[in-house]
Structures are given as C-alpha cells and as structure tokens.
Amino acid sequence: MITALLIIHGVLAVFLIGAITHQTLGVFWPRRPGQTDFVAKARGINPAGYVNAILVLYLLTFALGAFLYPTYRVYVRPPLQDLMLTYAIGLFEIKENFAAIGLALLPSYWYFWKKAPEFSTTRRFLVAIFFFMIWYNFIAGHLLNNVRGFA
Amino acid sequence: MNINRIAARAFPAFAIGFALYYAPAYSFTGATSAFTWPLFTYFPAVDMWNWGLVPGNDTIGPPMWWYGWICAAILVGLVFAVISLLLPERAIQRALATLVWLVPICAFVFLLNWELPWFFPMWKPIWFS
Numbered sequence: 001m002i003t004a005l006l007i008i009h010g011v012l013a014v015f016l017i018g019a020i021t022h023q024t025l026g027v028f029w030p031r032r033p034g035q036t037d038f039v040a041k042a043r044g045i046n047p048a049g050y051v052n053a054i055l056v057l058y059l060l061t062f063a064l065g066a067f068l069y070p071t072y073r074v075y076v077r078p079p080l081q082d083l084m085l086t087y088a089i090g091l092f093e094i095k096e097n098f099a100a101i102g103l104a105l106l107p108s109y110w111y112f113w114k115k116a117p118e119f120s121t122t123r124r125f126l127v128a129i130f131f132f133m134i135w136y137n138f139i140a141g142h143l144l145n146n147v148r149g150f151a
Numbered sequence: 152m153n154i155n156r157i158a159a160r161a162f163p164a165f166a167i168g169f170a171l172y173y174a175p176a177y178s179f180t181g182a183t184s185a186f187t188w189p190l191f192t193y194f195p196a197v198d199m200w201n202w203g204l205v206p207g208n209d210t211i212g213p214p215m216w217w218y219g220w221i222c223a224a225i226l227v228g229l230v231f232a233v234i235s236l237l238l239p240e241r242a243i244q245r246a247l248a249t250l251v252w253l254v255p256i257c258a259f260v261f262l263l264n265w266e267l268p269w270f271f272p273m274w275k276p277i278w279f280s
Binding site for chain 2: 057066069070071073074076083086087089090091093094096097098100101103104105107110111112115116119121122125126129
C-alpha cells in the first residue's frame with residue numbers, strides 16, 4: 001500500500017514538474033515569432049494557463065507526501081542514521097521545509113497570477129521559487145528513494 | 152469588502168507570517184527547547200498525538216514535529232492576514248507584493264544555515280548567542 005502511494009506521489013510530482021517547467025519557460029524564455037522547433041514549442045505556452053493545474057498538483061503531491069512522512073520517519077530515517085548517511089537526512093529536511101513554505105505561498109501564487117496582472121515582478125519571483133523548490137524536491141525524493149543503493 | 156481586495160493583502164501576509172514562524176520553528180526546535188514551537192507532536196511508531204513539544208524516547212519512538220510546525224505557522228499566518236486587513240490598503244499592497252517572495256527566500260537562507268550540519272558535521276549555525 002505504502003509503495004503504491006509512494007509511486008503515485010512520484011507520478012504526481014512528474015506532472016507537477018512538467019507544469020512548472022512549462023510555465024517557467026513560458027515566463028523567462030518565451031517563444032519568439034517564427035520559432036517552431038521542439039524546445040520553442042515547449043516555451044510557446046500561456047503561463048497563466050498552468051496556474052490551476054500547478055496549484056491542484058502541488059496540493060495533491062503535498063498531501064500524499066505528508067501522509068507518507070510517518071513511514072519515512074519510522075522505517076527509513078533510523079537506518080540512514082545508523083549508516084551515518086546524514087546527507088540523505090539533510091536532503092529530506094530541506095525537502096520538507098520547501099514543501100511547507102511552498103504550501104503557504106500557494107494562495108499568493110494563485111492571486112498574483114489570476115487577479116493582479118500589474119505585479120509582473122512578483123509573479124516571476126514566485127514562479128522561480130516554485131520552479132526551484134519543485135525540482136529540488138523531485139530530485140531529493142528520488143535520491144532518498146534510491147539512497148540505500150549508494151550506501 | 153471585495154474578495155480581491157481581501158486577497159491582495161491577506162494572501163501575501165499569510166505567506167509572510169507562515170515563513171517568519173516556520174523558519175525559526177524548524178531551526179530552534181529541540182528536545183530541550185525553551186519555547187514550544189510545534190503546536191503538537193506526533194509519534195508515528197505508536198500513532199500518538201500530544202499537544203506542544205514532546206521529545207521522543209525508546210518507548211514511544213521518534214517524534215514528528217513537522218505537522219505541528221505547519222499548523223502553528225498557519226495560525227501565525229492567519230494572524231498576519233487579519234492584521235494586514237486592518238492596515239491601509241494602498242500603503243501596504245506594494246510592500247506585500249515584494250515581501251511575499253523576499254521573506255520566503257530569506258527564510259530559505261536562514262533554514263539553510265541550520266540544515267548545513269547534515270552535510271557538513273563541523274558546521275556551526277551562525278546565530279546571535
């Protein structure tokens with residue numbers, strides 16, 4: 001059951017990665033007229049169109065991660081401590097902190113994208129923050145999932 | 152009052168209050184902390200909840216404070232949101248639009264100072280003490 005939920009958590013994170021990456025590319029590196037290659041198509045999106053998807057995916061991924069956290073605390077972290085893999089614990093600590101602060105930023109993220117077009121700088125910073133957090137959490141999650149193989 | 156006008160102040164203020172509480176809560180929580188940063192403690196090994204900060208032991212297993220930090224930070228965020236609604240809209244809206252991304256970035260830097268010992272055991276968090 002826990003393994004299945006962990007896989008769903010990972011799959012939702014993949015969708016979230018895709019959405020935030022498209023939005024970030026659309027904001028910071030928009031497609032110029034005439035560009036038709038594969039990468040340009042990935043950039044040629046309406047960034048505002050991804051806001052609700054990112055919000056819902058973030059909430060779902062967060063909720064599932066929060067549900068799985070006790071299993072990590074009881075069954076995963078103690079062996080990491082025994083193996084002196086403190087860096088792996090640190091990776092998770094940063095991940096949980098990003099996730100929590102990202103959760104609190106969601107209402108503002110939605111507001112500045114949907115209701116306050118005049119604050120473009122705020123929107124850009126919020127997208128950059130979410131891009132960094134989500135990518136970090138995705139990579140850290142995968143490293144943790146595989147860390148016993150590194151030990 | 153228009154819902155957009157409420158959101159313009161309350162949402163950023165909530166995020167700011169949350170980050171301002173969460174970062175020190177994570178950083179300063181320990182088994183012997185003088186202040187009860189988490190609202191409650193969860194012991195996942197025995198599925199037990201306790202109000203406030205409770206250290207773990209061999210009987211009840213390791214404590215989880217993350218849920219308690221988040222709930223406490225939500226309360227602080229809500230207080231910030233209410234206070235923001237009492238302040239003049241024009242005066243604070245632009246400041247909140249900047250602080251809403253600046254404060255979380257500062258919180259990440261602050262947190263990193265306390266997360267580095269996991270990667271560099273010799274690292275001593277820089278703090279006024």
